[in-house]
Amino acid sequence: MSTQSSRSPSGYSTWRLIAEELRREIADGAWPAGAKLPSENDLAARFEVHRNTVRQAVAALVADGLVTSKRGSGTFVAEHTLLVHRIGARTRLTDSLRGSTASARLLDSAIEPDPPADIAERLRLDGRPALRLEQMRLVDGQPISLGTQWWVAEQVPGLPEIFARLGTVTGSLKEIGIADYLRAATTVGGRYATADEAELLRLAPGSVVLVVRSLDTLTDGTPLQFGIARFAAARVELDIEHARIG
């Protein structure tokens, strides 16, 4: 990566700001899928920067899969740039990414006798140990999210081993005897990825992640799992399921 690009006074590189402006314009429909981006010279004139800076910005969009460069003919907005992850009362990743090959990889698991206080409260642990699972989800081989899941350990005996074998939470719970569960609460925030998250998700340092905190319960309302998932915002958009009223 070139180190010649100019920087804004705050230390934020100009190429990154240009990349984000172009990203926003693509997201907002200024150039629909298949459209040709303006030339490097035109973009350089518009942003009043050197052509190398524009080239670096466009390279970042190419790396994200947002645009594709065709040698000799220009840069084009890619089709279907974002995966859609559905959030609803019966959210299941395998349902929400139909047509792609979704998989999950177990990164770590541990019994935690003394989990953070807010987790213990949400799960109503009352001193019982929690099971912590760390997983990465991939779609078509590309990492899309990292998840830290806190389970009421005694409700899911053997979950890490079953999950490692089956690769799906819903399937693992069925095998344990939990046929159904519900999403009770979800919040969504956004922040920069930490260095570790960026490395695991194969993102540039400081990329944006969507942070989804969720509580799943058994059908009678008993807390089952509290999760903190980090989605790569460059790859995933969340789709909120609304209650049907009236």
Added chain:
Amino acid sequence: MSTQSSRSPSGYSTWRLIAEELRREIADGAWPAGAKLPSENDLAARFEVHRNTVRQAVAALVADGLVTSKRGSGTFVAEHTLLVHRIGARTRLTDSLRGSTASARLLDSAIEPDPPADIAERLRLDGRPALRLEQMRLVDGQPISLGTQWWVAEQVPGLPEIFARLGTVTGSLKEIGIADYLRAATTVGGRYATADEAELLRLAPGSVVLVVRSLDTLTDGTPLQFGIARFAAARVELDIEHARIG
């Protein structure tokens, strides 16, 4: 702001990465509200950086209101760092931020005879003009979001003037004769703020925004408004309302 901080190879400043790591740890409950952060010396040792770099990171958290520094006694995690914006079938900003003084400011409005194709399709305009409103929302005087709203113009005659006078969408629609409307679809994404957005929201360049795209309809399902709201992620968390099943 000091320009002495070291930078990672990608041009991403180290102090910013440290600030984000601390932000994540606070969000994840490593230090609950009221807890004391480790000293600058301890943090400098942990991150293997100069104390000035840590100081810059902590100053950024102070600027965000995430922590407060008490001279001579240290740095403490602040209470209630994030506003909660509720997203549901009957989402209303004034409902979702109870206890604070929410207001909206009209930045711009225009009749658009030829809106972007995806907007025209979502609103089923069939050649009818759209009304575009640009507004900023503030809570206790602090900007929290920017919104671009596309309305079916003929359904909301005089909306810009009424909205400028009343400062609430729901109130303005009541005056026009639209007593109720429903949220039909919502997606949430994340990205860096553009330079313009950062300036209006009084954020550091390249801060994270949550992008909420939404379709509101009349109670009979007729499209009414398509909105693209950008929330300052450092200030707002979205709370998803789930359908009650069973």
